[in-house]
Amino acid sequence: MPARISWIDNMKAIGIVLVVLGHTKGIGNTAAQFIFSFHMPLFFFASGLLLKEEAVKNETAQFFVRQVYRLVVPYTFFWLVSYSYWIVSRHFLSQHGVTENAQFWLEPILGYFYGTGEFLFINPVLWFFSCLFVTSMLFHFIRKIAHNSVVVIVLVLSGICGVALSKLLGFRVPWNVDLALIAVLFYGTGHLLRPVLMSRQGIAKWRSEYAVIGMTVAAIAAVINGRVDMNNMVFGNILWFYIGAFAGIAGVLGISMLLPPSRLAQSVGRNTIVIFPLHVILFGVFAGIGMLFLELPREFKDQSAVWSALFAVAAILFSVPLAYFARQTAPWAIGESRVLDDVRMNT
Numbered sequence: 001m002p003a004r005i006s007w008i009d010n011m012k013a014i015g016i017v018l019v020v021l022g023h024t025k026g027i028g029n030t031a032a033q034f035i036f037s038f039h040m041p042l043f044f045f046a047s048g049l050l051l052k053e054e055a056v057k058n059e060t061a062q063f064f065v066r067q068v069y070r071l072v073v074p075y076t077f078f079w080l081v082s083y084s085y086w087i088v089s090r091h092f093l094s095q096h097g098v099t100e101n102a103q104f105w106l107e108p109i110l111g112y113f114y115g116t117g118e119f120l121f122i123n124p125v126l127w128f129f130s131c132l133f134v135t136s137m138l139f140h141f142i143r144k145i146a147h148n149s150v151v152v153i154v155l156v157l158s159g160i161c162g163v164a165l166s167k168l169l170g171f172r173v174p175w176n177v178d179l180a181l182i183a184v185l186f187y188g189t190g191h192l193l194r195p196v197l198m199s200r201q202g203i204a205k206w207r208s209e210y211a212v213i214g215m216t217v218a219a220i221a222a223v224i225n226g227r228v229d230m231n232n233m234v235f236g237n238i239l240w241f242y243i244g245a246f247a248g249i250a251g252v253l254g255i256s257m258l259l260p261p262s263r264l265a266q267s268v269g270r271n272t273i274v275i276f277p278l279h280v281i282l283f284g285v286f287a288g289i290g291m292l293f294l295e296l297p298r299e300f301k302d303q304s305a306v307w308s309a310l311f312a313v314a315a316i317l318f319s320v321p322l323a324y325f326a327r328q329t330a331p332w333a334i335g336e337s338r339v340l341d342d343v344r345m346n347t
Helices: 006-022 029-036 039-049 060-095 107-114 124-145 149-168 174-192 200-204 208-225 238-258 263-270 272-292 305-329
Strands: none
Touching: 006 029, 006 039, 006 238, 006 263, 006 272, 006 305, 029 039, 029 208, 039 124, 039 174, 039 238, 060 107, 060 124, 060 272, 107 174, 124 149, 124 174, 124 272, 149 174, 149 238, 174 238, 208 238, 263 272, 263 305, 272 305
């Protein structure tokens, strides 16, 4: 197993903490606005950063199979987990008068095949898996037909056209094909910067002032631009959206490279693929326990930043051991399978 790079673990750990916190309502609109301005662009950037150049050069069929195992299989697995939880929880809660059976049981199944957030209401964050799959394939095709500076031009044009398309269409394209046009700009940037960031010279260039400047610019952009929500194709002003997103990415990179290695960051960073879809389910479990057994009001979890922090920490703490369990018993479920070794690629 190759040695882990501590600043990448730090970056992924920071990113997933922001994602989990962003899905709590007690942190307030201002904090959520800041987090949403760059937290998902950061994950697309990180995915591109971790894509090795050798993978891009492989045949399309090989790359496709690899991405199916790494993304579509986990998407399917976590959808099944989410659907099972949805069936059980809505029945249990309805029996206690907490909620009603509003949706037909077939609706989530149709949502799985459509693959966008609003149709994936049983676990909206699953949109990232389908979108990242399409995004990675799109970037693969771009690299196949274009090279060097031409790739940069295509990525920028894709980012602009993607935002414009989101304003023109009155519907969402299945599997986030429309959103992938925007996400590929962050994904491609991460990959193109890989040689620099992975080198010692590249790391040495990052200083604390870059982290501070990046976070400051991201905060200013968030205040000016308003709430951004990639899942629902809400970007506000296109210029401020990209300024805020890339500034936030730069800020997190700077912070990640300044932080020392830690086992905690390694555990969290390594298991983002499990924390990401499971934290939504765990939020529901925690809320149900509070309402049914502690007799707390229905909106208790949204009433303060304290509850938000507790929910976030608890969700991460519960997810990490579950991730290790999955890795030992069913690695295929989280995109880590020996089958991948038969596909002669490095990603």
